[in-house]
Amino acid sequence: MDTWIEETLPMVFLAVLDGTVTAFVLALIALGLSLVFGVMRIVNVSHGEFFMLGAVFSWFAYHWTADSVWGFVLALLIAPVIVGFIAVFSERFILRKVEYNPESTIVATIGILYIIQQLTLMGFGPEARPVEAPIYFRVSFPWFGYSGYKLLVAVMSGLCLCGIWLLLKRTKLGLYMRATQQDYEIATTFGVPTKKIYASVFALGGGLAALAGVLVVPIRQADHLMGLEPLLLSFIVVIIGGLGSIRGTIIAAFLIGISDGIISVFYEPTLAKMLATLFVVMILIIKPSGLFGENYQ
Amino acid sequence: MMSKKKDENVDQQSELNLTRRSVLGASAAIAGAGIIGSQLIDPVAKTAYAAGSDEPIRIGFQAHRTGIGALYGRWYERTTNAAAKYINSIGGIAGRPIEIITEDDGTDPKRGADVVEKLATKHNVDFVYGTLFSHVVMGSAPRAGELKIPYFVVSEGYHVASGALNRYVFQPCITDVRSQITAVSNWIFGNLGKNVALIYPDYAFGYDHRDYASAAAAKSGAKITAKIAIPPTASSFTRYFVKIPKNTDVIYHVMVGPGVLTFVREMGEHYGTRHPKLFGFIDSLEGVNINSPGLEFLDGSHFWEAMPRYADGYATSGSNFYRDKVGVDNTGASKSDSKDVSAYSHMFGCWETLFAIKEAVEQSGYKSKKDYKTLIETFEGFAGFNEGIAHPQGSKVFSGKTHQCYGQQFVSQVKNGKFNVVHRTSIADGMYEPETDYTKKSL
Structure with missing residues (x-):
């Protein structure tokens, strides 16, 4: 019993705590991907790069404000907007040109991924660059300490998720988005500006990823390759939760985040990734639409 | 042989405590293990060689310009260019100018093998050189072996000395893990x-x-x-x-x-x-x-x-000269941008390897690709390299059997926002019994 309290309990506690923080951030990133799929029916492979751009802009803002915390505030306000514009630009001049054809958009967004990544490498450089957290404090638990800022990131991600939910359920834009998601043609007939909605959704997806990038950059660093891991995890989350289902995305993010924490702590992190991937395969075989997804043909 | 200098505080201004004798002492172990008639080399000291042809020695540089190795790659490239420039200023290699042909491998093993092939066949280089990340070395070395082109890596991995690669692969100027x-x-x-x-x-x-x-x-x-x-x-x-x-x-x-x-x-x-x-x-x-x-x-x-980032950690004349030539200031950052910090404990391997290649070419009388056999055998006969401008990190003992060098190491403490050297090992501290003998493998 003593060894359980001394050794196992702190590990369980940490696994759940760390997993929850991961889950909140993951939900925020995956939500953008899920929205884009749900409304536009396209798979955006460059989604991770929007996350990376958020982090990189955050570094620039931090740098321009002479390494002050105002840089973080500036980035929080500006980065999602800039990335949103980049998303609108690529939607207007690339995705619209290929008429949102599923195969073509995959190839096109892979192209966008490489363009963004290589431009960042040229302009920002290959190294990882740190950004200081706006608020820094250590939360002491009986067995170990934990980053206070990380807990703050979880809270802020949670607030953003609530904001998106309100946007979708309580605003006209949200209504249009849901209408477009349900039936593009009927929505168009009823006067929903579907083309503008597509652009807005793509911008919102990119902006959310960028916002997550800004929030996360003080707990890791900005580097030009950081978009890959969240992209893969987002795909896992979105497939498990059900493509296009907001509720599914959030539940799956918690499922993946917390199980990743527990398996990593008690076994191996590689095993956690393997099991997550296996879970995706099982879902695709047993319930291809995901846990909460609609049936798409 | 395995004498230990525990707790030794390094006299930070000391010049070259590793004498030719101590290197010879260390190399005796290897000589005892079967390499006879090997020589110690001091390349910069002898620049008076017969004028060669104008045809350059073409060295293919497999660089990590992109991918996870990009940061190292950038500094490997700067060091390589600085070394080539300096070698050309002292008369080139055997009187021939040195020409570096750089190709990006994306820090990717598959692309690494393609780059080796492209350098060897399309660019027609004399040697391929410069790879760092071990998975890229593992991916590229077999192709170099198949193409029968000498492949000099600056990678740190134990893969060369383990015998996993082939007789065309050398790691002469950076120690393994x-x-x-x-x-x-x-x-x-x-x-x-x-x-x-x-x-x-x-x-x-x-x-x-x-x-x-x-x-x-x-x-x-x-x-x-x-x-x-x-x-x-x-x-x-x-x-x-x-x-x-x-x-x-x-x-x-x-x-x-x-x-x-x-x-x-x-x-x-x-x-x-x-x-x-x-x-x-x-x-x-x-x-x-x-x-x-x-x-x-x-x-x-x-x-x-491997090599102290802060200049006062090992201020020999050779290391100061090298630091200046590669454009690094006393804190280990680029002289033109103090935020651009170097890969100082690795990149010296590029500088030193180019000098090792120079020495092998000159000693073996290498003229063209048909002389690879002589060049490789000459290289395998080397016992080491003396500290100096050509080998600023310190003297090296080289094993022809494993194609791998041994060298001194440093332990530094972080204090007052800098690295301070507190211990320097002898070459002998890092030596182990060879586990392979490339000289017995076919060419």
């Missing part, structure tokens, strides 16, 4: 503690650390309390620290990749002020300013360095 660990492990166990938790990346380079640190611990009565492999894609590390047992005296950490600042900060958050001692490999912090926010936790901790 096994040797580095062998050299500094006694210092770690003797000065920091005997209960050691290992944290290393979850791939071949990390396994070398795990295996040879465990072997060294077993030999000196130290105990490994935990072996924690971290996937290279990890971006959060908190969950790993909880696995470190309470009785751990020392955390031995080697991390490569962009996660290192997070790694350190999270370790600080986890432990607070009471924590085990830390010993790290500088690979984690190459290109990273030690005064970056979040690295405060490393204050007082120790690091292995």
